[in-house]
Amino acid sequence: MISFFARVSLACLLVCVFSFTFYPETVFGEGFRILDQSASATGQGAAFSAQADDPSALHYNPAGMTQLQGIQFSTGTLLIGGNIELKSAVGPNVDGDLGGTIANPPPSTFYLTAHLPALGLSNLPNWTVGLGVTSPFALQVEYPDDSLIAPISTKASLPLIDIKPTLAYKLNDYISIGGGLDIYTFASFLGEGQAELQQSPAPGFNLEANGTDTALGFNVSVLWTPLRNTEEKPLLNLGFVYRNGADLDLDGEFLANGALVADASTTIELPDVYTWAVAAWPVRNAQREWKIEVDVEYADWTDFKNLDLKLSNGAVIPNPRNYGDAWIFMVGTEFKALSPPALPQWDVSLRAGYVRSETPVPSREFDPSNPDADYNAFSTGVGFMCHAPGKFLGILPCDSLGAKAMGLDLAYQILLYQTRDISNNRQPLLNGEWDTTLHVGALSFRVNF
Numbered sequence: 001m002i003s004f005f006a007r008v009s010l011a012c013l014l015v016c017v018f019s020f021t022f023y024p025e026t027v028f029g030e031g032f033r034i035l036d037q038s039a040s041a042t043g044q045g046a047a048f049s050a051q052a053d054d055p056s057a058l059h060y061n062p063a064g065m066t067q068l069q070g071i072q073f074s075t076g077t078l079l080i081g082g083n084i085e086l087k088s089a090v091g092p093n094v095d096g097d098l099g100g101t102i103a104n105p106p107p108s109t110f111y112l113t114a115h116l117p118a119l120g121l122s123n124l125p126n127w128t129v130g131l132g133v134t135s136p137f138a139l140q141v142e143y144p145d146d147s148l149i150a151p152i153s154t155k156a157s158l159p160l161i162d163i164k165p166t167l168a169y170k171l172n173d174y175i176s177i178g179g180g181l182d183i184y185t186f187a188s189f190l191g192e193g194q195a196e197l198q199q200s201p202a203p204g205f206n207l208e209a210n211g212t213d214t215a216l217g218f219n220v221s222v223l224w225t226p227l228r229n230t231e232e233k234p235l236l237n238l239g240f241v242y243r244n245g246a247d248l249d250l251d252g253e254f255l256a257n258g259a260l261v262a263d264a265s266t267t268i269e270l271p272d273v274y275t276w277a278v279a280a281w282p283v284r285n286a287q288r289e290w291k292i293e294v295d296v297e298y299a300d301w302t303d304f305k306n307l308d309l310k311l312s313n314g315a316v317i318p319n320p321r322n323y324g325d326a327w328i329f330m331v332g333t334e335f336k337a338l339s340p341p342a343l344p345q346w347d348v349s350l351r352a353g354y355v356r357s358e359t360p361v362p363s364r365e366f367d368p369s370n371p372d373a374d375y376n377a378f379s380t381g382v383g384f385m386c387h388a389p390g391k392f393l394g395i396l397p398c399d400s401l402g403a404k405a406m407g408l409d410l411a412y413q414i415l416l417y418q419t420r421d422i423s424n425n426r427q428p429l430l431n432g433e434w435d436t437t438l439h440v441g442a443l444s445f446r447v448n449f
Contacts, residue, residue, distance in 0.1 A: 043381020044332025045353020050279035062178030076444030156369030211250030345390025381411030
């Protein structure tokens with residue numbers, strides 16, 4: 001049998017390969033929080049916090065990591081496209097996008113979990129450790145330099161990543177707890193490696209404010225399984241997750257046509273997020289599984305009062321935000337065929353989901369850097385998990401290098417933002433009808449050792 005060190009080496013190799021596509025550039029969700037952190041969850045409308053049975057549990061509900069055996073690895077990416085349209089009340093219409101037809105390079109995720117006995121620590125059978133890298137908060141929006149709103153915004157970018165060292169502990173057969181740190185930071189090799197806001201007050205004249213910071217948050221969670229089948233698999237799971245919002249104290253520069261005007265600073269208050277989730281399996285046997293899940297989230301953005309820019313020359317450029325709170329409702333389902341006759345070496349999953357999200361952004365402070373609105377999202381997805389003696393994609397044996405299984409998850413989601421009629425904005429150039437539609441393609445690759 002292949003050694004633990006060989007398994008870790010393979011995981012590290014996979015990390016290196018997928019790191020070349022890692023870039024947390026995406027667009028707004030509720031506020032500017034991104035729900036999609038794995039293709040298996042995206043296919044179910046992100047209703048995954050009670051199921052939490054693959055490595056992305058590290059994000060959705062860390063307590064769920066106690067359900068994962070051995071060492072498990074997952075990495076994924078998103079292909080995001082869409083358009084933003086302003087039908088102006090005071091001038092020509094404006095079209096914006098994500099910096100292109102599809103955000104490129106695409107945002108990605110990485111998860112690695114290990115049940116401690118798989119690391120040789122057999123005296124700690126109830127502990128699971130994990131490390132993740134995600135982008136739960138991000139922005140990437142661009143408008144033409146000569147548009148009606150160019151004096152207000154031509155580009156907004158927040159390439160923020162979250163590094164997540166995480167622990168989970170199984171208290172008994174019914175209850176597990178989990179938690180970890182959220183280390184929010186920027187990296188120089190990811191885009192510009194900093195938050196940016198740009199505007200063009202006059203043709204050929206560009207202003208830019210930028211900044212970076214590293215901030216610390218945390219998360220805690222619980223998973224309760226009151227009902228199992230005869231094979232000890234969950235039939236009913238209830239989950240709760242609390243994510244503490246960190247404050248990003250951004251320090252950077254204020255530039256005019258690339259020349260330094262002054263050092264600059266501002267603060268972004270990330271929200272506290274509470275998640276309640278319930279998952280039930282009406283069918284769960286050796287041949288098939290069917291899960292239905294409902295998740296409800298509350299995001300408290302009320303501390304995000306402003307994005308005032310403080311300059312080293314003593315000037316302050318006001319930028320009020322006055323965000324509120326938001327409720328997000330998610331419903332998802334998964335039907336899984338276990339080793340069906342047509343594909344006896346595979347488990348095949350079919351998924352579907354729906355999201356209803358409120359916006360915390362008030363009309364008065366609505367801003368093109370985050371043109372958020374209430375939205376409805378619809379998703380669908382498939383998953384394939386290959387076991388020996390099968391071959392992954394018909395080429396690679398599914399037990400290569402000591403692996404027990406290899407999997408691929410795919411999902412598609414459309415986000416239909418409600419038309420937002422802005423008539424009382426503090427900047428009249430922004431008054432009008434704002435329409436946004438986004439398309440998301442999600443891909444995740446998994447290996448279980």
